[in-house]
Amino acid sequence: MEKKIGILEQVRGHTYDTIYDLLFTTERVIALIIEHPTDVPFKFGITELFIGGKLAKQMERPERMKVVDERRHIYKEKTFDELVTFSRFNFEIPYRWLKEIELSKGIFQSRLRFHLIGENKKARTIQFTISKVQVQKAMDFINQVNLLKIK
Numbered sequence: 001m002e003k004k005i006g007i008l009e010q011v012r013g014h015t016y017d018t019i020y021d022l023l024f025t026t027e028r029v030i031a032l033i034i035e036h037p038t039d040v041p042f043k044f045g046i047t048e049l050f051i052g053g054k055l056a057k058q059m060e061r062p063e064r065m066k067v068v069d070e071r072r073h074i075y076k077e078k079t080f081d082e083l084v085t086f087s088r089f090n091f092e093i094p095y096r097w098l099k100e101i102e103l104s105k106g107i108f109q110s111r112l113r114f115h116l117i118g119e120n121k122k123a124r125t126i127q128f129t130i131s132k133v134q135v136q137k138a139m140d141f142i143n144q145v146n147l148l149k150i151k
Contacts, residue, residue: 002025002027002028003025004023005024005141005145006137007022007023007024008022008112008130008138008141009034011112011130011134012128013031016129017037018033018037019033020033020034022112022128023080024141024142024144028080028093029092029093029095029114031126031128032071034071034072039067093116097117098116099116099117100115101113101115102115103135109129109130110132111127111128111130112128112130114127
């Protein structure tokens with residue numbers, strides 16, 4: 001029976017503004033979309049021209065946080081399989097597809113890379129950017145799964 005190990009929250013996905021929570025289970029990692037650039041459409045108008053795009057994005061932050069809270073609340077009520085299919089941006093990384101996990105530490109941020117060889121035998125790498133304070137937590141989750149493929 002698949003069991004939850006833990007969640008690594010607020011990791012950056014493909015781009016800096018795509019944010020996931022990584023749910024580690026005994027059989028897989030499930031990437032749950034938390035924030036996506038298309039969640040709140042950016043309105044560029046005369047105001048943004050004068051105050052700047054960055055400041056305008058900060059003004060829409062409360063709206064984005066509402067979306068984040070709603071998603072996390074919904075995710076708590078779903079099964080693991082329902083989580084994977086809930087959003088087109090959610091996906092799973094089954095441990096049986098793993099070739100190796102690479103955790104590289106940087107000065108300000110670190111990277112968590114999953115090197116995969118899937119069912120179609122095609123090699124692929126999925127990368128997340130994590131903060132320095134998340135490195136130990138990520139290592140703990142990986143060690144709890146007993147994956148010997150850590151680089």
